[in-house]
Amino acid sequence: MQIPIITKGFSKIYTEGQFTVNAVSDVDLQLDEGEVVGLFGPSGSGKTTLLSMLGCILRPSGGSFELYGNNVVFQDDRKLTELRKKYISFIFQGFNLFPALTAFENVMLVLKLKGIEGNPAEQRAIELLSAVGLQDRIHFLPRDLSGGQKQRVAIARALAADAPLILADEPTGNLDFVNGRKVMEVLNDLAKKQNRCVIVATHDNRIEDVFDRIIYMEDGRVIREKRREG
Amino acid sequence: MFYVALRIILYDKVRSLITLLGVVFAVGLIFAQMGIFLGLMETSSVIVDHTPGDIWVTSKNSKNFDFSQPFPEYIYHQVTAEDGIQSAEKLIVAWGIIRQKEGGTEQVEIVGYNPDTGIGGPWDMVEGDPSLVKNGNFAIVDESAMKRLGDIQIGEYRDVLWHRLQIVGISRGVKSFTTAPIIFTSFNLAQSLVTYMGSDSTVFVVAKVSPGHSVPEVIKSLQKKLKGVDVYDKGSFSRKTRLYWTMETGVGFSFMLTILISFLIGMLIVGQTIYNSTMEHIKEFGTLKALGASNYEIYKIIFSQAMINALSGYLVSLLITIMSAKIYEAFGMVMVIKGWVNLLVLALTFIMCLSAAFISIRKVKRIDPAILFRG
Numbered sequence: 045m046q047i048p049i050i051t052k053g054f055s056k057i058y059t060e061g062q063f064t065v066n067a068v069s070d071v072d073l074q075l076d077e078g079e080v081v082g083l084f085g086p087s088g089s090g091k092t093t094l095l096s097m098l099g100c101i102l103r104p105s106g107g108s109f110e111l112y113g114n115n116v117v118f119q120d121d122r123k124l125t126e127l128r129k130k131y132i133s134f135i136f137q138g139f140n141l142f143p144a145l146t147a148f149e150n151v152m153l154v155l156k157l158k159g160i161e162g163n164p165a166e167q168r169a170i171e172l173l174s175a176v177g178l179q180d181r182i183h184f185l186p187r188d189l190s191g192g193q194k195q196r197v198a199i200a201r202a203l204a205a206d207a208p209l210i211l212a213d214e215p216t217g218n219l220d221f222v223n224g225r226k227v228m229e230v231l232n233d234l235a236k237k238q239n240r241c242v243i244v245a246t247h248d249n250r251i252e253d254v255f256d257r258i259i260y261m262e263d264g265r266v267i268r269e270k271r272r273e274g
Numbered sequence: 275m276f277y278v279a280l281r282i283i284l285y286d287k288v289r290s291l292i293t294l295l296g297v298v299f300a301v302g303l304i305f306a307q308m309g310i311f312l313g314l315m316e317t318s319s320v321i322v323d324h325t326p327g328d329i330w331v332t333s334k335n336s337k338n339f340d341f342s343q344p345f346p347e348y349i350y351h352q353v354t355a356e357d358g359i360q361s362a363e364k365l366i367v368a369w370g371i372i373r374q375k376e377g378g379t380e381q382v383e384i385v386g387y388n389p390d391t392g393i394g395g396p397w398d399m400v401e402g403d404p405s406l407v408k409n410g411n412f413a414i415v416d417e418s419a420m421k422r423l424g425d426i427q428i429g430e431y432r433d434v435l436w437h438r439l440q441i442v443g444i445s446r447g448v449k450s451f452t453t454a455p456i457i458f459t460s461f462n463l464a465q466s467l468v469t470y471m472g473s474d475s476t477v478f479v480v481a482k483v484s485p486g487h488s489v490p491e492v493i494k495s496l497q498k499k500l501k502g503v504d505v506y507d508k509g510s511f512s513r514k515t516r517l518y519w520t521m522e523t524g525v526g527f528s529f530m531l532t533i534l535i536s537f538l539i540g541m542l543i544v545g546q547t548i549y550n551s552t553m554e555h556i557k558e559f560g561t562l563k564a565l566g567a568s569n570y571e572i573y574k575i576i577f578s579q580a581m582i583n584a585l586s587g588y589l590v591s592l593l594i595t596i597m598s599a600k601i602y603e604a605f606g607m608v609m610v611i612k613g614w615v616n617l618l619v620l621a622l623t624f625i626m627c628l629s630a631a632f633i634s635i636r637k638v639k640r641i642d643p644a645i646l647f648r649g
């Protein structure tokens with residue numbers, strides 16, 4: 045079995061004029077199959093930057109990155125797209141749902157991209173939306189859904205992409221406590237059931253207890269890790 | 275992806291409606307300009323096109339049907355004597371003056387043809403028959419001339435070039451680019467009416483080639499033998515007349531310019547809408563890309579939007595154009611609506627809308643996924 049993520053000395057330096065920001069410094073990380081990991085830290089600590097690099101979206105300034113046994117070379121755009129398509133799915137703080145499409149259609153669109161169409165796709169979309177607790181909101185437009193419900197549609201869509209690794213950046217950032225918690229529970233639950241890896245970047249301390257492991261960042265460095273007992 | 279595009283368009287109803295109006299405006303203008311332009315073209319060569327015969331002999335350097343110079347009649351005999359000519363007819367087209375009922379005069383175009391064969395004469399009669407102009411001071415006027423000449427009844431008299439002519443028929447569909455009313459008479463009468471021509475001249479000779487002979491070869495041989503005249507096949511002379519009126523007068527250029535401007539306006543409107551829509555959906559598109567969609571799949575959504583804009587705008591314009599053609603007719607203008615024109619405009623509409631989508635395509639290609647991480 046391949047290890048989802050191994051990074052060594054992973055770093056990112058932003059330069060703006062004569063200023064440089066060490067957004068991520070020297071991060072060694074290993075993620076195991078089926079782990080749900082929380083990436084915690086104050087605003088500006090480098091969570092988003094790290095997540096973008098793990099998502100093959102942002103080119104690091106240094107270090108090495110292995111994704112499911114593939115040494116990621118950031119110079120090759122086509123290869124990056126291929127890796128993303130095969131291994132990674134995303135959930136964002138802004139839900140990024142097509143406002144003109146219903147929950148069902150938003151999920152169907154991604155299934156179609158994966159080459160799943162017709163009846164099997166419809167079955168799968170209903171399955172996924174039911175799994176996030178939206179069975180009675182399937183044909184609602186995003187504008188008729190609450191923030192939490194929208195984020196759950198986004199989760200269903202991310203799951204539709206059927207990638208083993210899900211990266212989520214502040215998925216509860218636009219949600220109140222109750223809804224945020226509910227979204228995290230749904231995500232955690234599904235990840236466990238479907239044996240997917242999840243990394244959630246957040247500064248929402250109230251949801252700490254959901255994670256198998258928590259990585260604390262500050263000023264671009266990993267300062268502490270905590271594993272759940274058992 | 276077409277479905278997604280359709281949903282996006284239907285979702286933003288106000289914007290889509292404005293876009294539709296823009297496309298309809300642009301395409302409708304293109305339709306009208308093309309239709310009127312082609313109508314003018316058809317009008318300018320209508321007699322040539324309706325006159326049976328393969329070959330037109332004209333005076334040297336004649337530029338069009340309406341202003342050709344006379345040449346001696348013996349040319350006609352040379353033509354009939356030519357190997358490969360089955361028959362030939364003389365035709366006079368000249369300018370004259372008609373006296374109005376209530377006084378005053380009006381310029382008319384006189385067409386004198388052989389009433390025995392009817393070649394060069396009217397082809398569609400409201401009343402009377404083309405052969406009636408034979409042997410006497412008789413004339414046929416076109417119904418479209420009545421706007422200029424007042425109501426005309428069969429049997430009444432009008433003075434043309436100071437000769438009293440009796441109206442014996444009313445034709446339909448005969449117009450000239452010059453807008454002057456057209457009066458048909460027999461060849462002989464026209465020859466004596468139009469004194470500046472001389473009594474043994476004609477303006478055209480229209481000839482038919484015998485079966486088994488090739489028109490271009492007969493023309494080549496005639497060109498070699500005949501002096502002081504030009505020899506065309508029917509199509510060429512028709513085209514020459516059309517091109518003269520539409521191009522040399524600048525009318526064509528003005529039509530083309532309007533068509534071009536309409537095209538650009540339409541492109542701008544559609545481009546603007548699709549660009550705005552793309553920018554509004556840029557995060558959604560970016561997310562699709564992050565989830566594994568290729569650029570190509572997102573282009574499909576954008577191009578589908580353009581196609582839907584094009585098709586809906588086109589159909590509405592076509593409908594409006596077909597309905598308004600009747601209005602043009604009421605004003606005495608001909609607006610041509612033909613299969614190939616419709617297809618051409620359809621193609622133009624698609625080119626207009628699809629090229630408008632290209633700026634958006636570039637935007638999608640360069641989506642910076644980092645925007646997705648910004649709340």
Ligand SMILES: Nc1ncnc2c1ncn2[C@@H]1O[C@H](COP(=O)(O)OP(=O)(O)O)[C@@H](O)[C@H]1O
Pocket residue numbers: 058059060065066067085086087088089090091092093094
């Ligand atoms: N595109 C960028 N250009 C320059 N500096 C950036 C850019 N993105 C982030 N940074 C800086 O990098 C640091 C880490 O940012 P970020 O990864 O967004 O942290 P977090 O997600 O933990 O809030 C911050 O100091 C931020 O200002």
Ligand SMILES: [Mg+2]
Pocket residue numbers: 091092093
């Ligand atoms: Mg962040």
